[in-house]
Amino acid sequence: MKTVGIIGINGMVGQNMLRELKKLKTPVEIKTFGREDEITPLDVAILCTDNPVSAKLAPRIKDRVKYIVDMSSEFRMTPGVPLVIPEINPQDITADTRLIASPNCTTTGLVMSLAPLKPFYHFEEVFFCSYQAISGGGKKQPY
Numbered sequence: 563m564k565t566v567g568i569i570g571i572n573g574m575v576g577q578n579m580l581r582e583l584k585k586l587k588t589p590v591e592i593k594t595f596g597r598e599d600e601i602t603p604l605d606v607a608i609l610c611t612d613n614p615v616s617a618k619l620a621p622r623i624k625d626r627v628k629y630i631v632d633m634s635s636e637f638r639m640t641p642g643v644p645l646v647i648p649e650i651n652p653q654d655i656t657a658d659t660r661l662i663a664s665p666n667c668t669t670t671g672l673v674m675s676l677a678p679l680k681p682f683y684h685f686e687e688v689f690f691c692s693y694q695a696i697s698g699g700g701k702k703q704p705y
Contacts (some may be wrong), residue, residue: 563589563590563591564590564649564679565589565590565591565592565593565603565604565606565697566583566590566591566592566593566602566604566605566606566607567592567594567595567602567604567606567607567609567610567625567627568580568583568592568593568595568608568610568620569593569595569596569597569599569601569607569608569609569610570595570596570610570611570615571595571596571610571618572596572613573610574670575610575633576594576610578594579608579610579633580594582665585639590686597611597615597619598664600625601619601626601627602623602626603626603627604626604627605627605628605629606627606628606629606630606631606651607623607627607629607631608630608631608633609628609631609632610633611631611634612631612634613634613635613636615620616632616633616634616636616637617636617693620632620636620637620661622669624660624661628660629659629660629661629662630660630661630662631662631663631664632661632662632663632664635666636663636664637661637663640664643650643660643661643662643663644662644663644684645663645664646662646663646664646665647670647673647674649674649677650673650674650677661690665668666691668694672688672690676688
């Protein structure tokens with residue numbers, strides 16, 4: 563059985579990731595960690611942390627995990643780090659891939675809705691509007 567660790571379990575992204583992983587039909591052992599916890603060996607580590615924490619954690623845990631999936635924007639533009647939506651481009655994960663970046667949630671929704679149209683249309687331009695919370699985490703602002 564594969565072990566999947568959620569790092570950043572106390573945040574909203576970590577809690578949502580836990581809910582989604584529990585829905586999997588494939589049996590996996592789920593381990594949860596706070597941002598400061600010692601990370602035990604894992605098959606997959608999912609970093610549900612903000613950019614500074616992801617930047618610090620990824621190199622620190624790379625020898626204890628087979629794959630790291632980062633949910634922050636820290637590695638999205640890093641050369642050699644694939645930006646993957648599993649339903650769209652799983653082939654971008656190769657045998658040599660160790661770190662995988664997750665695209666922005668708005669981008670993911672857009673690409674997922676356009677992908678079924680790709681066999682029938684050639685898009686030259688797409689106009690898209692997104693309405694998001696005032697805070698990235700959806701939490702109430704202090705003012």
